[in-house]
Amino acid sequence: MRREQTGPANFARDPDAFETFYRRHVDAVTRFLARREADPHLVADLTAEVFLAVLDSAHTYRPARGSEIAWLYGVARNTVPAQRRRTARESRAAGRIAGRRLLDADDILRLEERIDAESPGRLALEAMADLPNGDRALLELVAVDGLSPAEAAAALGIRQGTARVRLHRARRRIQRVPGVTEPIGGTK
Structure with a gap:
């Protein structure tokens, strides 16, 4: 069996398949998260959480419903608000830095560069902030994260x-936002 054909459902039986999957998608997931968060520590933690969630939910992936990346973005979209809720609880109880692992200077520099590179995406997300949740989620996945409308539908x-x-x-609606002169993104 070729590893490129090994899907998420096989991760429990084949750790090498998970490693291949991780290496194939880690950059895309990190970019997705860097568009939503500006803290390099949080981006690193969320990236790890997404792939831990993938291990737990690999059996739910259905290729007929969309690509692996669309499924991963769906997992990541659930991970971000879960982290925000968790952080709010921790903040009330023990302060904001509880549970963060320390990153070395190279890790922080690399993540800061990634976060800087994704600043246009963060600006686009800010412009979409007043859209209804369902419309905003779909536009984010298509215009900012580069999924096709079909893949975004599957992710949502x-x-x-x-x-x-x-x-x-x-x-x-986004065309009416001051500073936005044309629609963000396009249809694949």
């Missing part, structure tokens, strides 16, 4: 027709 667990309607509505 909605029908493709619903995705097309939301995407059209979101693009129309």
Whole structure:
């Protein structure tokens, strides 16, 4: 069996398959998270959490519903708000730095460079902040994260027709935002 054909469902039986999957997608997941968070420690922690969640939920991946990256972005979209809720609880109880691992200077520099490179994506996300949640989530995945509307629909667990309607509505609304002169992103 070729490793490129080994899907997430095989991770429990084949750690090498997971390593190959991780290496293939870690940069995309890190970029996804760097567009949403500006703290390099948090981006590193969330990246690790996404891949831990992948190990736990690998059996839920269905290739017919979308690509691996669309599925990963769905996992990451759930990881970010879960982390925010957890941080809020920890902040109230023990302060903001509880549980963070220390990064060396090279790790921080690399993550700061990644975060800087993703600043246009963060600006686009800020421009979308006032959109309804469903419209914003879809537009983020298509315009900022580069998924096709079909892949974004799969990541959000909605029908493709619903995705097309939301995407059209979101693009129309975002054009009215001051400073946005044309729709963000395009259809794949």
